[in-house]
Amino acid sequence: MTVDISVLIGGEAGQGIQTVGLLMARTCHRAGLYVIVVNDFESRIRGGHSFIQLRISDGPVHAPTQDLHLMVALDERTYRLHQSDLQEGGLALIPKDDGDTMVQHHQCKIVDFAGLAQKAGNKILSNTVAAGTCLALIGAPFDLFENVLKTTFEQVEEKRLAQNVQAAQYGYAAAEEHTFRWSWRWDRTSPKGRLIDGAHAVALGALAGDCRFSAFYPMSPATGIIQRLVDMAAAVPLVVEQAEDELAAVNMVIGAAFAGVRAMTATSGGGFSLMTEGLGLAAITETPIVIVNAQRPGPATGLPTRTAQADLQFVIHASQDEFPRFVFAPGTPFEAFTVTARAFELSDRFQVPAVILVDQFLNDSIFVAEEAFEAPEAARPFTITDGDLDDPTLYRRYALNDSGISPRALPCRGLARVKVCSDEHDEAGHITEDAAIRDAMAGKRHAKYQAMREQIRPPEVIHAGSDIVLISWGSMRGAMIEAVNQLRADGINCGGLHMIDLWPFPDAAMGEILEKAAQFFVVEQNRTAQLGQLIRQQTGYRYADAVLKTNGRPMCAGEITEAIKTKLK
């Protein structure tokens, strides 16, 4: 990569910093560059300290970076907190009002964002001025930015577009006479894929999985998924209901799935805790449901707007007793799309709950997704009707067979009467305490594992056959792969493994790979190396060490490479 710079735009919540970041990201994307926009915000609507980090590169980037080259400090705190991260030669743009109070430094440039905005017609155009100045500094041709503004405001109002273009021009003019150290000559190539956040990708996956109903209770960072579903619902047969609590949400989803539609809910760890009761209900009644757990640090309320990967062991084991379930953890928007669609199909096929682990970083960050998102041509039905039965009046919902998957009919769709029960039940669905039937039913549910395992995909292997292997799951993929490449560039024979399908655990595939590695390290956002423990439990192979981060901020490749180098010393 010859271009790899990072821009931080910080201020109080409500100052529109996301607008600045998004305008810049879109401009860069249109020129064929790769970007990632990471949102770092507090759990408040106004005030506090929020920032976004925009990383721009001419090669794929999937994680934030520790280096900082350009900063827009809309308040004094932003400058104070991030000035030490500025690289030598970096630059901080500071609004005129705050210019006097901020530390005067050769790295600061005062730009009168508000004054220029006012001159263009309205003070709220400050964001456009700021984006303009930054884009000018890094060498972006003006017409690219102008086109982004056109797409944004053309349909809103002619006057607003004109004002925005004027504000952008003032922003560009403010950068004149300043040479930014990392400015580069922009070669325009066609845009790479599209810009998309993880939450949007999960919602698209749900539609591709034929989701017809979703119930939820608002909880960061999961709400974005539901918002996306609602935004798209007009085009598809989908109903979204805000439930009174997470207990209701998961049970509504179970009710809808029982009646015959694919259904999902999305929550975070706290909500998942409440849904655990429903998870067990879905399991014993063999009702297919999909639950997305968008992880954040906890326990209890924890850090509502921050990221974590500390619910892996929780969701694998959640609920009393034992039953089969799927657990997936996508690492990119494309994986989030495909995995979510797959989760609906597999849950329906095996009549088991499926849990998808995402997190705040994946959900809220904007990535370049180059892959085409394709919906399956058909959704295979996994239910039966009267026509499939010799005598529908004798239908038994939990008929025993070797696969453990009893043919599932739907209620009120024919003569077959469908009887399901959260008590242990007989084949007909009636309460039973018969010891032999209990064993047969628990065994039948467990028997599904065999065929479920066949659906589990092996991990992604990066530089197969390396001595040292870094292992990630979920959203750590980007930082892990970048770290692998950095370590290789430094002469270390390093490869990577990225796990998406986590349960049933791919014991054999993992064992085969780990047998050949001299040593392996797990990279996770929790305190106890939960995947490392799981690998040891399932394969017997012990991780040499772990690179862990639990402060709620996403991992950067640099943190991993530093840690690995220290550990290898």
Next chain:
Amino acid sequence: MVSINDYHSDYPNHWCPGCGNFGILEAMKAALAALELPPEKILIVSGIGQAAKTPHFLECNYFHSLHGRALPIATGAKIANHHMTVLVNTGDGDCYGEGGNHFMHAIRRNIDVTVLAHNNRVYGLTKGQASPTSMEGMQTKIQPGGVIMGAFNPLAVALSLGAGFVARGFSSDGDQLRDLIQAGIRHRGFALIDIMQPCVSFNQVNTHKWYKDRIAPIEENHDETDRISAVRLSLGTDDRIPTGIYYRRESPSYTDRIDKLKDKPLTDHRYRPELLKALLTDGYP
């Protein structure tokens, strides 16, 4: 023709002899037969408790779910396929205790389900603890000094939340109860029938005789479309327990108010990937 016998279930009954649930079960069968609803056309959702076992004892589709969660299950099922006739068998602990929050919000949604709340004012399945509707002062093994909470008033709560059908029945008055259940099923929207019943095993206060001395049909001059009168009736001014329809007024149910359900139920749609084409290429422009 649908007959009461069509609802016969071979599954052996679990209730104590003399339980009020038997009267409720027979009234249900009679009401369903009178409405010409065959067993395969109805879905009964229940929570956990003696009342919640009801669907095992008559032929139907059923979802015997978790304690307190019958209403959200019923809500999800009804949204998925609003052509189903959905009944909920629940108890005072199930509906007003563990499921209290769901009770409030199911009423607000006006989801078209008929709720039969078997209200015996005591916990039967767990052997005799106080329930939300136990009378203040009632002694139990767990509350030896008497219940020190005021009793939950389901009818007043339902009326205050705008429920469109609020009635009270008595398990020993089968004919009236049958008529109430029929009216409740016919009502488009949320219907609550709170059913007084003795618990011969664990409630020695509200016995069959105790009810007989107090139960009286609502006076004929009561205007069932007058919500304020209904609230007054539900709050009670003397010892009497009025039975019958306290309040009835239809308004569009939850599923009536969702445009995309007007055409057909969600269950009846085909998967159409072409609908997704435009959405799948979407992102930040």
